[in-house]
Amino acid sequence: MTNTETTTRGAVVIRGGLVVDRTGERRADVAVSADGCIAEVAAEIDPHGAPVLDAAGCVVAPGFVDLHTHLRQPGKEEAETIESGAWCAVTGGYTAVVAMPNTTPPIDSAAVVREVLELGRAALCDVYTTGAITEGRAGERLAPLAEMADLGVRMFTDDGTGVQDDRLMRRAFEYARGLGVTLAQHCEVDALAAGGHMHEGEWSARLGIPGQPAESEDLMVARDLLLAERTGAPAHFQHLSTARSVAMVREAKARGLAVTAEATTHHFTLTHAACASYDPVFKVNPPLRTDEDVAAVRAGLADGTIDVIATDHAPHTQESKELPFDQAPPGMLGLETALALALTELDLPLVRLVELLSSRPAEIGRMADRHGGPIAAGRPANLCVFDPQTRWTVEPAKSRSRSRNIPYAGREVRGRVRHTLVDGRPVLVDGELRP
Amino acid sequence: MKHLLSVADLDADDFEELFRLSDSFAEVSARRIPKVPALRGRTVVSLFFEDSTRTRLSFETAAKRLGADTMTFSVASSSMRKGESVRDTIETIDAMGVDAMVVRHGSAGVPQRITDWTDVSVVNAGDGWHEHPTQALLDAYTLRGRFGSLAGRRVAIVGDIAHSRVARSNVVAFSTLGAEVILVAPATLLPPSLDGWPVKVTEDLDGVIDSVDVLYLLRMQRERMTEHLVPSLREYSRRFGLDHARADRLRDGAVVLHPGPMNRGVEIAGDVVDRAELAVVDQVRNGVAVRMAVLWSMLGAGTDLVAEPDEQQGAQQ
Amino acid sequence: MAERERRLTPPFGGVFVARTRVMTSDDTERAVWRMAHEILERNHGIDDVLLVGLQTGGVPLARNLADALERIEEGASVVVGTLDVAFYRDDIGLRPVLPEATTDIPYDLTGRTVVLVDDVLFTGRTIRAALDALTDFGRPRAVQLAVMVDRGHRELPIRPDYVGKNLPTRRDEVVNVGPDGVDLGEMVK
Numbered sequence: 053m054t055n056t057e058t059t060t061r062g063a064v065v066i067r068g069g070l071v072v073d074r075t076g077e078r079r080a081d082v083a084v085s086a087d088g089c090i091a092e093v094a095a096e097i098d099p100h101g102a103p104v105l106d107a108a109g110c111v112v113a114p115g116f117v118d119l120h121t122h123l124r125q126p127g128k129e130e131a132e133t134i135e136s137g138a139w140c141a142v143t144g145g146y147t148a149v150v151a152m153p154n155t156t157p158p159i160d161s162a163a164v165v166r167e168v169l170e171l172g173r174a175a176l177c178d179v180y181t182t183g184a185i186t187e188g189r190a191g192e193r194l195a196p197l198a199e200m201a202d203l204g205v206r207m208f209t210d211d212g213t214g215v216q217d218d219r220l221m222r223r224a225f226e227y228a229r230g231l232g233v234t235l236a237q238h239c240e241v242d243a244l245a246a247g248g249h250m251h252e253g254e255w256s257a258r259l260g261i262p263g264q265p266a267e268s269e270d271l272m273v274a275r276d277l278l279l280a281e282r283t284g285a286p287a288h289f290q291h292l293s294t295a296r297s298v299a300m301v302r303e304a305k306a307r308g309l310a311v312t313a314e315a316t317t318h319h320f321t322l323t324h325a326a327c328a329s330y331d332p333v334f335k336v337n338p339p340l341r342t343d344e345d346v347a348a349v350r351a352g353l354a355d356g357t358i359d360v361i362a363t364d365h366a367p368h369t370q371e372s373k374e375l376p377f378d379q380a381p382p383g384m385l386g387l388e389t390a391l392a393l394a395l396t397e398l399d400l401p402l403v404r405l406v407e408l409l410s411s412r413p414a415e416i417g418r419m420a421d422r423h424g425g426p427i428a429a430g431r432p433a434n435l436c437v438f439d440p441q442t443r444w445t446v447e448p449a450k451s452r453s454r455s456r457n458i459p460y461a462g463r464e465v466r467g468r469v470r471h472t473l474v475d476g477r478p479v480l481v482d483g484e485l486r487p
Numbered sequence: 488m489k490h491l492l493s494v495a496d497l498d499a500d501d502f503e504e505l506f507r508l509s510d511s512f513a514e515v516s517a518r519r520i521p522k523v524p525a526l527r528g529r530t531v532v533s534l535f536f537e538d539s540t541r542t543r544l545s546f547e548t549a550a551k552r553l554g555a556d557t558m559t560f561s562v563a564s565s566s567m568r569k570g571e572s573v574r575d576t577i578e579t580i581d582a583m584g585v586d587a588m589v590v591r592h593g594s595a596g597v598p599q600r601i602t603d604w605t606d607v608s609v610v611n612a613g614d615g616w617h618e619h620p621t622q623a624l625l626d627a628y629t630l631r632g633r634f635g636s637l638a639g640r641r642v643a644i645v646g647d648i649a650h651s652r653v654a655r656s657n658v659v660a661f662s663t664l665g666a667e668v669i670l671v672a673p674a675t676l677l678p679p680s681l682d683g684w685p686v687k688v689t690e691d692l693d694g695v696i697d698s699v700d701v702l703y704l705l706r707m708q709r710e711r712m713t714e715h716l717v718p719s720l721r722e723y724s725r726r727f728g729l730d731h732a733r734a735d736r737l738r739d740g741a742v743v744l745h746p747g748p749m750n751r752g753v754e755i756a757g758d759v760v761d762r763a764e765l766a767v768v769d770q771v772r773n774g775v776a777v778r779m780a781v782l783w784s785m786l787g788a789g790t791d792l793v794a795e796p797d798e799q800q801g802a803q804q
Numbered sequence: 805m806a807e808r809e810r811r812l813t814p815p816f817g818g819v820f821v822a823r824t825r826v827m828t829s830d831d832t833e834r835a836v837w838r839m840a841h842e843i844l845e846r847n848h849g850i851d852d853v854l855l856v857g858l859q860t861g862g863v864p865l866a867r868n869l870a871d872a873l874e875r876i877e878e879g880a881s882v883v884v885g886t887l888d889v890a891f892y893r894d895d896i897g898l899r900p901v902l903p904e905a906t907t908d909i910p911y912d913l914t915g916r917t918v919v920l921v922d923d924v925l926f927t928g929r930t931i932r933a934a935l936d937a938l939t940d941f942g943r944p945r946a947v948q949l950a951v952m953v954d955r956g957h958r959e960l961p962i963r964p965d966y967v968g969k970n971l972p973t974r975r976d977e978v979v980n981v982g983p984d985g986v987d988l989g990e991m992v993k
Binding site: 510511514515518519520522523524525526553783787 | 888896906907912941942
């Protein structure tokens with residue numbers, strides 16, 4: 053920066069970067085105007101004294117959108133708050149996150165939606181929220197979907213658990229269709245998965261940890277595909293983790309179903325072998341699975357079967373992650389490492405990565421008016437600038453989360469976010485927060 | 488040996504070394520005063536997050552016969568609030584200055600995790616469904632006493648393999664020592680995957696009973712009935728229990744082992760219990776000697792020590 | 805003793821290299837014969853006398869002494885026990901200590917005379933451990949000590965009753981008692 057006046061919204065020029073959005077990539081500078089929108093995208097922009105963000109050697113992309121973030125507020129503020137979750141988000145290049153409803157109380161009514169959105173307004177990035185499909189996420193009665201939709205909720209899920217009751221799920225799809233909202237499912241059949249704490253297979257057998265079979269996910273994916281087809285409602289599959297569910301979604305898309313799917317960074321990076329340490333930092337739901345499943349998830353990301361890379365950022369306190377493996381809660385942090393893992397682990401073109409991290413999630417989350425690009429004059433300046441070549445070592449202690457449950461400690465990764473702009477305001481500059 | 492967490496950490500030479508030590512300690516245990524001052528001044532704490540009076544007594548007897556002081560941290564599963572921090576407990580005990588922790592826990596992996604939180608030696612005295620290494624050592628030691636060597640012997644392990652830490656440890660121990668291991672169980676009682684397990688599998692106990700040297704009967708837990716794993720204990724007993732008719736078909740010299748406590752009438756018919764093939768008493772007696780060997784290897788043998796060469800010369804004679 | 809430890813524990817490992825033969829096998833045989841007579845003389849016979857060889861170097865010497873005693877006292881039967889003092893040593897935790905072989909004391913020692921037998925007497929710590937160990941097997945009337953070589957450098961108030969040879973040594977030398985005689989040398993890595 054050449055100017056100290058960087059923390060307020062003002063004209064900024066991002067210089068020297070490679071602009072990448074779903075329309076392609078080009079060498080260009082980006083000028084942001086004082087109203088928070090992109091003023092100009094051109095090969096060379098003279099800043100005329102405006103502050104400059106250096107982007108030499110970097111990619112300038114639309115800010116990332118996480119469709120799957122656990123912000124833990126209200127109820128578990130010792131693990132994360134909306135404020136600290138947003139710090140992690142902008143550190144990872146995210147300009148928008150979608151909160152999951154498994155808070156205490158759960159986000160299953162207009163009142164809680166209002167509270168979350170209110171808290172979100174003070175956060176460094178845009179905070180959207182899902183609503184629960186069923187009251188209390190208990191899977192018994194439909195939650196007031198319309199009431200929440202009126203407040204802007206566009207995705208509903210009972211995430212943390214799947215809706216077990218087939219009839220209830222059918223009604224939910226039918227009802228949601230009329231509201232123009234999307235139902236997202238955490239696919240897990242409790243009857244098969246209950247009591248399990250990791251993927252059921254070679255490693256669970258060896259480690260003596262009760263397993264969750266892949267079929268517990270596959271069955272619910274199959275059911276929801278059938279129900280989505282019957283009702284014509286859009287269905288979004290959260291954190292796909294098995295080869296079979298990826299295959300089923302691929303087949304459904306080929307038949308023209310309006311279904312979308314996400315995969316998490318850990319499900320394309322880690323396998324169940326990691327659980328051999330018995331460290332619950334590797335406990336997550338759906339569980340880390342086999343090499344074949346990882347390969348299937350990667351193939352799904354490459355061929356478009358999977359639309360979105362999500363983080364399933366799930367903070368848990370140190371104490372709870374020091375419990376025995378079968379007592380510790382599932383979940384791992386993800387916002388700060390997602391881009392680096394995608395660059396390190398996936399051999400995908402930048403344009404495709406931007407689609408997976410930004411454009412598609414913005415569309416599915418119905419926020420494409422603000423997020424997901426393209427990077428063009430007049431669009432809101434929700435942007436991130438990352439250096440795709442920087443190598444760094446993941447250190448959980450340096451996380452901006454209130455929690456430390458990052459399963460990549462000591463891993464060397466490639467690609468780091470330098471700057472993040474939300475509505476034209478640089479909230480992350482050279483890796484430092486500018487609150 | 489710093490810790491004993493898993494049988495998989497031991498190779499055949501380690502087993503032989505522990506067996507040789509166990510011989511020495513079996514002799515000590517047979518003395519009029521069955522006690523040596525080998526670990527005088529050392530403190531061994533048994534941390535039983537899950538009740539097991541037999542195993543705890545066996546370890547504490549072993550420690551006392553070595554002259555060590557013992558402390559017991561016994562937590563009835565009911566009184567320790569689920570979710571209470573194991574780490575806090577470990578750090579508290581660590582601060583008291585102990586030399587070894589003998590850990591039993593209902594969750595797999597806890598002894599291994601504890602080694603991250605303390606520098607003292609940790610013995611796994613049973614963790615969830617995972618492992619029970621000293622049980623495997625004493626079983627293998629008992630069989631070595633009967634057969635001299637396990638190499639080439641056929642061992643059938645019968646029953647609930649999936650939920651058995653004893654089975655997991657014994658499969659590794661027996662195969663490391665050269666035995667052929669056959670698992671006899673319906674698929675519901677087998678682990679979900681046997682990839683990498685050096686075993687054969689059958690559901691037909693009668694098909695193998697006359698060809699095995701060792702019949703290892705696992706304890707069948709009654710609560711498995713509610714999990715759709717077997718239709719009834721009666722049916723289990725008929726297919727996989729040891730009755731007289733099956734016992735009569737055992738080879739001469741074959742041995743029957745059970746980790747205890749036995750469910751008479753389930754794994755084994757009540758009146759078969761007194762037959763000569765049963766080596767359960769040997770198992771219990773050997774348990775103390777084997778656990779002495781383990782504690783000695785960790786705290787007394789000092790094979791990981793480095794001393795000044797001239798000091799060593801002085802002590803050699 | 806301790807050959808196994810030398811092999812098993814790399815930091816201490818080494819090979820004994822003999823420099824000087826200090827006793828031939830004839831010398832040791834004559835020494836055994838003399839010590840046997842001294843034992844008989846001192847104890848007025850062999851009744852109630854038990855030889856206990858310390859594992860492992862003392863055991864063959866104890867057997868040789870027993871043979872000699874039985875040849876001198878016709879019709880006598882001399883009992884030889886064995887004792888492994890590994891678990892009684894005071895240097896546990898300071899250096900590798902591994903039990904060499906089993907202990908076999910065939911009966912209660914109360915009221916008997918025990919002759920501890922070892923190949924080399926050096927610091928005296930092994931004998932101290934052996935005295936401790938013996939108390940677990942009863943209360944002997946008396947305990948005596950027979951060694952083939954007393955090489956000095958005592959660290960405890962212990963002296964032998966029967967000695968094959970007094971051999972002045974440097975502390976860093978090693979005395980090796982074998983079937984062919986006694987050698988003085990050192991350990992070479």
